[in-house]
Amino acid sequence: MSIIHVKNLSKTFESYKKEPGLIGSIKGLFSSETIYSQAVKDISFDIAEGEFIGFVGPNGAGKTTTLKMLSGILYPTSGDVEVLGFKPFKRAPEFQKQFGLVMGQKNQLWWDLPARESFILNKAIYEVSDHDYKKTLDELTDILDVEDFLDIQVRKLSLGQRMKCELIAALLHSPRILFLDEPTIGLDVVSQRNIREFLSEYNRSRKTTIILTSHYMEDIRRLCKRVIIIDHGSIIYDGDYKNLTEKYAGDKTIHVSFSDAVLENDLKSLGRTTMANSTSAKINVPRKDIAAITNRLLIGFPVDDISISEESIEKIISDIFEGK
Amino acid sequence: MKTIKIFFALCAINFKHLLIYRASFWITFLLMAGWAGAYVTFIEVIFGHIDTLAGWGKGEALLVLSYYYLFQNISDIFYKDNFEEFSDVMRRGELDFRIIKPVSSRLLAFCYKMRFDQLASLVVTAGLFAYALSELKMNISPLYFSMGILYTTISVVLYYSILSIISTFAFWMQKSDTFKVLIWNVSQVARYPRQIYTGIIGKVLTFIIPIAGLASVPAEIALQFDHGKIAYILAGITIVMMAIAQWFWSFGLKRYSSAG
Numbered sequence: 240m241s242i243i244h245v246k247n248l249s250k251t252f253e254s255y256k257k258e259p260g261l262i263g264s265i266k267g268l269f270s271s272e273t274i275y276s277q278a279v280k281d282i283s284f285d286i287a288e289g290e291f292i293g294f295v296g297p298n299g300a301g302k303t304t305t306l307k308m309l310s311g312i313l314y315p316t317s318g319d320v321e322v323l324g325f326k327p328f329k330r331a332p333e334f335q336k337q338f339g340l341v342m343g344q345k346n347q348l349w350w351d352l353p354a355r356e357s358f359i360l361n362k363a364i365y366e367v368s369d370h371d372y373k374k375t376l377d378e379l380t381d382i383l384d385v386e387d388f389l390d391i392q393v394r395k396l397s398l399g400q401r402m403k404c405e406l407i408a409a410l411l412h413s414p415r416i417l418f419l420d421e422p423t424i425g426l427d428v429v430s431q432r433n434i435r436e437f438l439s440e441y442n443r444s445r446k447t448t449i450i451l452t453s454h455y456m457e458d459i460r461r462l463c464k465r466v467i468i469i470d471h472g473s474i475i476y477d478g479d480y481k482n483l484t485e486k487y488a489g490d491k492t493i494h495v496s497f498s499d500a501v502l503e504n505d506l507k508s509l510g511r512t513t514m515a516n517s518t519s520a521k522i523n524v525p526r527k528d529i530a531a532i533t534n535r536l537l538i539g540f541p542v543d544d545i546s547i548s549e550e551s552i553e554k555i556i557s558d559i560f561e562g563k
Numbered sequence: 564m565k566t567i568k569i570f571f572a573l574c575a576i577n578f579k580h581l582l583i584y585r586a587s588f589w590i591t592f593l594l595m596a597g598w599a600g601a602y603v604t605f606i607e608v609i610f611g612h613i614d615t616l617a618g619w620g621k622g623e624a625l626l627v628l629s630y631y632y633l634f635q636n637i638s639d640i641f642y643k644d645n646f647e648e649f650s651d652v653m654r655r656g657e658l659d660f661r662i663i664k665p666v667s668s669r670l671l672a673f674c675y676k677m678r679f680d681q682l683a684s685l686v687v688t689a690g691l692f693a694y695a696l697s698e699l700k701m702n703i704s705p706l707y708f709s710m711g712i713l714y715t716t717i718s719v720v721l722y723y724s725i726l727s728i729i730s731t732f733a734f735w736m737q738k739s740d741t742f743k744v745l746i747w748n749v750s751q752v753a754r755y756p757r758q759i760y761t762g763i764i765g766k767v768l769t770f771i772i773p774i775a776g777l778a779s780v781p782a783e784i785a786l787q788f789d790h791g792k793i794a795y796i797l798a799g800i801t802i803v804m805m806a807i808a809q810w811f812w813s814f815g816l817k818r819y820s821s822a823g
Contacts, residue, residue, distance in 0.1 A: 252820055307821055312659050314817040328817075332665035340663060347660040349576060356576055363572040364664050366565075 242416070242448060243286035243309065248318035249472075250279040250304050278304040280472035281318065286450070288415070291442045293463030293480070294452040295556060301472040302452040306418050309450070310340050323415065336365055339409030343421035346393070346401065347408055353390045354404035358411055365412035372411065379407045383437055399430030406437070417441075419451045423458055435461050456556065468559065475559060487555045490523040491547055495536060498543040509535060569666045570674060577677035585680075592683035595632075599687050602628055602754065603694070617758035622698030623786060624756060629692040630715055630785075631754040631778035636684040637719045642726070645673045649730045650738045656822030669812045673727060703785055711785030714794065717801050718777040722750070724804035725772065727812060734815035746772075753777040773800045 256272040257263055279301040286292055294302040307313040308320055311327035311334070320327060325334035348357040362372045380386050383403040388396055393404065402422060409417065419438070423431040439462055442449050453459060459466055459480065466483060468476040476483060492513070500517035507515075509532050510524040524532045529547060536542055581588070606628065610621035619627070645652075649672065652658060661671035696703065729746055752760065752768060757779035760768050768775035780797050 307659070310663055312663060312821055313819070330662065330668070330816075335663055335665040338663075340660070342659070345656065345659060352576065352579055356579060360572055360576050363569060364666050366665075 240287060241285040242288045242323055243284075243450075244319070244321040245285070245305075245309075246283045246319040247281050248279060248283070248305070248308060248320050249277065249281050249316050250301075250308060250313060251275050251277045251316045277472055279308070282469070282472075282474050284467060284474065284477055286448060288448055289442070289446040290465060291438075291449045291463050292451065293459035293466040294450065294469060295456070295459055295466055296452075296469040300469045302469055303420050304472075305469070306340075306420050306450065306452060310338060310418050311335070336412060337414055338416040338418060339412070339414040340418045341402075341405050341409045341420070341422050343402070343424035346405060348393045348401070348404055350394050351392060354385075354393055354396075354401075354407070355389045357393075357404075357408055358389075361408055361411050367412050371413070375411055375413060376407070379410060382440070383407065383433075397430075399426050399433070402426060402430070402434060403437075406434070410441075413445075414447065416448045416450070419449060419453075421453055422451070423453060423455055431455065431457070438462060468556065470559070484549050484555060485526075487559055489525060491526055491529050491549060493520075493522045493524055493529070493533065493536065494546045494548065495520050495522070495540075495542055496544045497541050499541040501540055505540075566667050566670055569670060573670075573674055574677060578679050580677075581679045587678075587680040588683050591681055592686065595636075595684040595687045599628075599632060599691050603691070617756050619756045619758070620700065622695055622700060623782065625691070625695035625698055626785065627756050627778050627782040628754055629688060629695045630711060630781045632684070632688040632691055633712070634715050634718050634722070634753070634778050634781075636681060636688055637715070638722055639678060639681045639684065641677055641719070642673050642723055644676050644678055646726045646730050648676075649673070650733045653733050653819070654737055654822060658819060659821055662816065662819070668816065669727060669809065672812075673723070673730070701786075704787070707787050708785045711781040714781040714784050714797070715778070717798060718781060721773060721797070721801040721804055722777060724801070724808040725774070727808040728804070731808075731811050731815040734818040746774075750774050750777070753779065755779075756782075770800070773797070773804070 252275070254274050254276065255267070256274050257267045278299075282301075282305065294305065296302045304313065308315050309322055309327055311330045314328045323334060323337050325331050327334065348354050349360075358372075358376060361367075367375070380389065383406065385400065385403050385407070388400050389404070393401060396404065406422070422438075423434055426434065435458060438449060438451075441447060442462075449462075451458065451462065463480055465478065466476070466480045467474055468483075476486070478486075490511075493510075496519040497517070503512075503515045503517070503520075506512055506520050506522065510522045510528070512520055512522050514521040522532070533545065533547070536545065603625070606621065606624055609616060610624070614620070616624055652672075658668075658672060661675065662668040664671060725746065749768075749772065753774055753776075757765070757769065757775040760775050765775065776793060776797050780793055784794055
């Protein structure tokens, strides 16, 4: 059952054009040109309870703007949005109690105080009972292994430690939906892995709906079954992560090495060679021809070793964004 | 009820900040003592030449000044910094986390940071009250003195609403600092008896931008002056301003564009 319903949602921002230099600034005092930029254009999708969705797109694609409209931070310019049966922009407290938000580049923790103090404030704001607060905090502290630094000033924590505390602050009230905007940005590889493992387990055990935006394809690959690709404010793909490869990667790559020297020209008839010499080659072959070409290689050439690979997801997405 | 509970939760977390601002506590004490001393001297100079000012004697004028400082101290402690920083907070997108919480977003926007180091000012203000009372030619009933204090809290709420309305313009203008500086300067008129402002200016400062009575009315109540009506008017204006401020805030929030 759908708990997030988005239909023809758009968001346009207004800004003012300023001519460069001092003269431009003086002119700007009297007249300025208004610029309208459409950050999100007419997007539609539905999300079911318990899903883990990845929002992928380059900088300025509209991922964060979409997330902010879903959480009620931004007021949509047009279209419908409904989350848990509420219009997010009306900011009903009953709605706000049911979601959490983590933003990798902003923090909700009090900078000069230990994270525990921010948790206590959130407990009051979300009206979490003493029993539930203790139970949830103990569980999250244990899973995220943060017991040792809950009483250290936030500004003295590492980025990874701080992000774990941000997650706790967003989850103390056991929300039904968790919005994550670049939660692993700037983290080292180990911290990224820890956060990913936690999120995966949390989604699996609690059935919490998680919507994640990330630049790191590794986050999406490891966590999200479904991915929504957004570019220039429009959705260009919404579906299974696995199907993305089949839909957009028309070719597979055959990596082959030979026991005896072969003629490079003979290989060109098999497909598009991206690398070829007398002892090895990489050949891009249409997906449907892969069996036939492999067969021809094995019969007609002194093959020593052969393997077939899919194009990397990073490459596929980068090709999509570049319009290839 | 929940808003009051969260207000106290904000007080608690901000009070824990006090240790971080230990030096500021003492600097505030000295600065406040200096300012209060300067204004007391100013009043001494005025009353060195005249006996009454718009019907107010020296002790009574000092009492207005004391209520003014009390009103200012409370504003400084609970919300002043938030209004000063609001434009920047809004433009940097730092309102994001405050407007998605299931509690009054205006409370989180304007009472998020409190300055308990400013408690030092209250010590100076207490001294000023003692001096004003010693200069009065009459005895003040403790009941009416307390009612004056109560009315100071109404003034604090009224001033909060006025500043809230002005700050909300930042959603359109991005920066409303000039307005704020203006209102801050205009608020200085509250340190003198409101009767000295006459004609149109007096009407504007009493009913349109109701700042003239912020300290004067609590003093009038404490002194049992025959001005009962103005107390009701101030309370009524406060309720109207609170409603306008809340409506305008909700309207302005639709324009919030966050950042990043």
